[in-house]
Amino acid sequence: MVKHNFYAGPSILPREVIEATAEAVLNLNGSGLSVLEISHRSKDFQAVIDEARSLFHELLSIPQGYTVLFLGGGASMEFCRVPFNFLKKKAAYLDTGVWAHKAIKEAKAFGEVDITASSEDKKYSYLPKNFKIPADADYLHFTTNNTVYGTEYFEDFDSPIPLVADMSSDIFSRPIDVSKYICIYGGAQKNLAPSGLSFVIVKDDALEKVDRYIPTMLNYKVHVDKESMFNTPPVLPIYSALMTLRWIKKQGGVKVMEQRAIDRAHLLYGEIDRNSMFEGTVAHEDRSRMNVRFVLKPEYQSLEGEFLKFADERGIVGIKGHRITGGFRASLYNAMPMSSVQVLVDCMKEFEKLNS
C-alpha cells in the first residue's frame, strides 16, 4: 500500500532525494565508497558541502555578509547557542508556545528576557501582532512556525532591533528578507534533510560582540571561520540536504514552494471548514500551512481512535496530534504532493458519510 506521510518531523522528503541518498549509501558518485564512510576532508564531500552552502545563498537570496553553517545537533542546541553568542544584556522573545518556551528558558540564563508578546491567554491558538518591540533589547527572537499549535507567521517583521528566528519547520516554504535577521536557524528534519543536522544563517558582523567565554563548539565564530568543519559534520544529512536543495531549485525555487504550500493548505482547511464532523483549532489568519491542526467536534469526539484507524487503513501515516494538544495534525511540508492531501480529504469525506 502507498503511504502518505504526514509526520511532523522527521518527515516526508522528495522521493528522488530518498533514492539519490540510497544510491550514495551504496556508492557515492561511482567512487566505490559509501557516503557513510568517506572522510569529511575528501574532495567528494567538500564538493557536497560547498554546493549546499551555495544553493542556500541562491534559493534564499542571502545577502553578502552572511554565512551558512551546517552543524550537528538540532534546533534545541541553537536555543542556547543564540543567547551565548548574541545576548549582551537583554533580549526580546515572542511567546507562541512550546518551542518559544524552550528558547526562552535557555536565554534566561544569560540575561534579562523581555516577553514582548504572548498568546498564552488563548492556549496559543493565535499569534500576537502589533506588539511593541523594546528598542533597547539586543534582538527579537521568534518561532516562525509553531508545529505543536499549528500557527505560522508569514512575514519578516519591521523592527528597531535585529531579528533572530527559529525557522525549523517552514524554511524554504516562502521567500525571506534575510537582511532583517542576524540569525536564522533550524533543525533540518522538516523541509530539508533527515534528522541530526542544523542549519544556521548568521550575520558575520553580529558575532564577537559579547564578553563571556563561549565553549568552542557553541561559538558561531569558530564554525564560520572553519566553514562548518571545525569538527566532523553530519555527512549523510548534508548530502541529503544537497539533494533537496537541488530539487527545490528544479521545481522553480521558494516562490513555487510557497504557492504549493498555499494550495495544499487551502485544500485541507477547506475540507475542515466544510466537513460537519471536524473543526479547526486556530485563528483563521494564523493557520499554519505546514502543520494543520484539527479536531472532531465535541459531539463526535469519542470517534477519535476510530478516525485514526480509518485513516491508517488508507495509508495515511502520522496524523495523531501532539501529546500536548491531542486531536489531529497533518504536516504538509514542501515534499507533500497534492495527491496525498486529496487522499486525506477524501478520507474525511468518507468518514463523514459513514458516521455523521
Add this chain to the structure above:
Amino acid sequence: MVKHNFYAGPSILPREVIEATAEAVLNLNGSGLSVLEISHRSKDFQAVIDEARSLFHELLSIPQGYTVLFLGGGASMEFCRVPFNFLKKKAAYLDTGVWAHKAIKEAKAFGEVDITASSEDKKYSYLPKNFKIPADADYLHFTTNNTVYGTEYFEDFDSPIPLVADMSSDIFSRPIDVSKYICIYGGAQKNLAPSGLSFVIVKDDALEKVDRYIPTMLNYKVHVDKESMFNTPPVLPIYSALMTLRWIKKQGGVKVMEQRAIDRAHLLYGEIDRNSMFEGTVAHEDRSRMNVRFVLKPEYQSLEGEFLKFADERGIVGIKGHRITGGFRASLYNAMPMSSVQVLVDCMKEFEKLNS
C-alpha cells in the same frame, strides 16, 4: 576497482551495515517509509534505539547504574559537556596530543585543570605511564586512542578518582572495565556509524553533583531522563549503529574484534619494520591498533607523493597522514578486512622492489 578504505574517520563500515542502511533508506522494515522520513516517536524507531542501547550494555558488559545515550553532534561537544557536568573544582587530564588539548581547553573554563602527565616532550610519540593521579581531582580524563599521533592505551587505569575517557576511535575494539569510569564518550564515525552521532555511557549517580547552571542540551541528566529523546536524535546514524552492533555480536563480540585488531596491526607494523624504505613513528609498546602511522625513511622522503599515487592506483584510499604530522596513516578499524591490510602490505613491498 575495489577500494580499500583506510580513512581515519568517517571511515570504513561493514559492507552488510552499508547495504542494510541503503535498504532502510528506500523502505524501513517493509513499512513503505524511508528511515530518513520516519518520526523518532514511531514504533519502528523506538525499537531501533531500544535495541541499540541494549546491545551497548550487552557487548561492553556495562554494569547496572549506567545509561547509554545517543546524542547529535560529535565528541567535540562532549569536551565541554564533561566539565559542565562533572567538574566541581579541579580535574586531571592526560596530555597525549590534539584531542586531549581540545578537551583540556574546554575544561579550563570550568575550574582548575591538572595536567597529570604529558608526552609533548617527544611530540606525542609515546604515552605517559606511571604518573601520579591527584586524589583531590574530580576525575581523570584521557583519550584512549590518539588518531593523529597513532598511540593507544590498552588498559583501564587503576585510579583513586573516577575515570572519564574519549573512546571515539577504539570503542568496541577491546573489552572495557566500565565500572572504573563515570563517563565514556565518543563520536560514532569510526567503529560504529556514520558521522553526526555521539555515544555517551554515563554513571547515573555521578550526575547532578555540580552547582552551576547547565544549558538544557548540555545536561546529561536531561538526556538520561528522556532516554536520548529530549530532542530529535539523529535517526539514520542510530539505525546504522544498530546494524554495526548486530554485526559485532554476530562476529563474536569485542573479544573477537580485539583479536582481529591485534592481527591487523601485527601484519602492518611487521611490514613497516621489515621494509627498508619505511619506518614507524611511535614507541613500540604504545603503537595504536586503530591508526598506524609510518613515514618514508629520510633518504626516501622525496618519494612521498609517488607512494601515495602508487597506492591510489591499487585502490588504497585515505592513507595520507594528518596535516599536523605528515607521512602516512592507515586506519584499521573493526570493519577493516585482513585482505585490505594485505593489499597495503603488498603495495609497500612492490614499492620497495621498484625504488630501493
